[in-house]
Amino acid sequence: MSENRWKLGLGAELLDNDKAYFKVWAPKAGKVALRLFSPGSERSIDLAAGEDGYFTTEVEKVSAGDSYLYLLDGHTERPDPVSRFQPQGVHGPSMIVDPRQFPWQDQGWQGIPLEAYVIYELHVGVFSDDGTFTAAIPHLDYLKDLGVTAVEIMPVAQFPGNRNWGYDGVYPFAPQSSYGGPEGLRELVDACHGKGLAVILDVVYNHFGPEGNYLNDYGYYFTDRYRTPWGDAINFDGPHSDQVREYFIANALYWIHEYHFDALRLDAIDRIYDLGATHFLRALADEVHRHGQQLGRRIYLIAESDLNDVRLINPPETGGYGVDAQWNDNFHHALHALLTGEKEGYYQDFGRFDHLVKAFTEGYVYSGEYSRYRKKRHGNSAKNCPTVQFVAFSQNHDQVGNRLHGDRLAAKLPLQKLLLAAGTVLLSPYLPLLFMGEEYGEKAPFNYFVSYGDSFLIEAVRKGRKEEFAAFAWAEEALDPQDPDTFMQSKLDLKVRQGGEHAALFACYKKLLSLRREVPALGCVERREMTVIPFEEKQVLALTRRVGNSSALCAWNYSDTPQDVAVELDNGKWQKLFDSAATQWGGAGEMAYSTLTATEGRVRIALTPWSFTVYLREE
Structure with a gap:
């Protein structure tokens, strides 16, 4: 046609x-x-x-x-x-x-495979100063350089x-x-x-x-x-x-x-x-x-x-x-509750380490189990579904904007946890999604805003927002959605990525996305090519992934103490590619060895609190 x-x-x-x-x-x-x-x-x-x-x-x-x-x-x-x-x-x-009159220049464009999607979700009105479609165009090189492949x-x-x-x-x-x-x-x-x-x-x-x-x-x-x-x-x-x-x-x-x-x-x-x-x-x-x-x-x-x-x-x-494919809220909730300790609203169903483990192994955390928040059993099993069918994220417009103050993770978590969140999503076997500004730790909120002309609707929205927040026991007053300043506070400032912890976080996102792009094992979205290894008592999650001759190991420490774990690996030398505890990412210093040698199918990995490492097996 x-x-x-x-x-x-x-x-x-x-x-x-x-x-x-x-x-x-x-x-x-x-x-x-x-x-x-x-x-x-x-x-x-x-x-x-x-x-x-x-x-x-x-x-x-x-x-x-x-x-x-x-x-x-x-x-x-x-x-x-x-x-x-x-x-x-x-x-x-x-x-x-x-x-028919628009002069399209994309003749021959056929799209990209779904497994190559790295999604960047943006709101046109707050993404740029002018808040228009064309005002977003000058920032596309920025997204491309970051490692994004799909703009949502x-x-x-x-x-x-x-x-x-x-x-x-x-x-x-x-x-x-x-x-x-x-x-x-x-x-x-x-x-x-x-x-x-x-x-x-x-x-x-x-x-x-x-x-x-x-x-x-x-x-x-x-x-x-x-x-x-x-x-x-x-x-x-x-x-x-x-x-x-x-x-x-x-x-x-x-x-x-x-x-x-x-x-x-x-x-x-x-x-x-x-x-x-x-x-x-x-x-x-x-x-x-x-x-x-x-x-x-x-x-x-x-x-x-x-x-x-x-x-x-x-x-x-x-x-x-x-x-x-579908957005996987369960992955987000499991990660968010583990990093923040929040237990209000739907987060009451999450917060345990094994919730995140199940999100990695099956996709859905609730696959028929009883949900306290819903007061009933919820879901069915996704363990046989390809990982390419799930979109993973640590933030999105809903999970930020539907909070009382529209606060992002960067407003409440230290840098080491922001790095850990990034590593969890970007190194997962799922399609990663970034919410605009998270890549450099944007501190501006993403508020809920409207500009109705009907005074009855304006009051109805104000009342409705209060009722939504009741489940989270947030007693403070939210900003007025109708107030133009509520919208203006949500504007991004992409320039802040150039200094301090913002620059370190931004460099981390770029590095992880380049590894996902360049290392076959880290870009693979095949469940059969991965092994999830949980260490429940130590709150450490290890993941091995293999594509042809490319074998990678990722290990995350979700505890506030240093950890040392033994992981079964293929024999050979494993070179460290990334360590979020390194000073160049704003970390306190590396504990993990630069090289691991597996001679009897096992190695030991040292991890600083709230950190992660990535290793690649040398052929």
């Missing part, structure tokens, strides 16, 4: 000879008219009613940049649910966009105002106007591909934001049979759900075809409810992968899930949905 021939089939589609085709699903309306605004003129055109609640028309003398609204039943004016651009915000008219962009679907995490989007096809709209987003994706970087877009298919959400005026997008924390769930399995499913599958294909995204991150799929014979996620994965094959590009779906259910990532032939 040629990308130039692909048609969205919904919304406003420019045709040849200055014509445009309009199609909208509006089964709740008896009639629909198009109000079209061109420079110096305004027209009203009735749409023809078709099957299944769709209305269509073809109009002459239409150009990119013209704007329009739909008039429902002669009295209700609304923007297009499939609007490609909302330059005047969520309440304004939709603008016609011609995706938090949601960009048009949301109310200029400040938002993006999960309040109400126009899934319209890139946020304050970020630079469609043109700016295409420029960013094209620039990433020019640097050899894959690009992931975070999409939200479980709810819509409250302000500017006019979908109920059109059709049966929502159901009251299920509830989400954000209101009515999306109608994926009830009456009229075929058209709703088509809407969201079209959205996924739209980002792949018209914006050349390499992967989509699916937000909170545990809030996507579908009891039909073919789950929406299965249908979505089938279509995305089919189009990827037709385009000759590697296209992936990566889900966020709280279910610990391998059906999500199992292949369709075994009854799974065929999603390529």
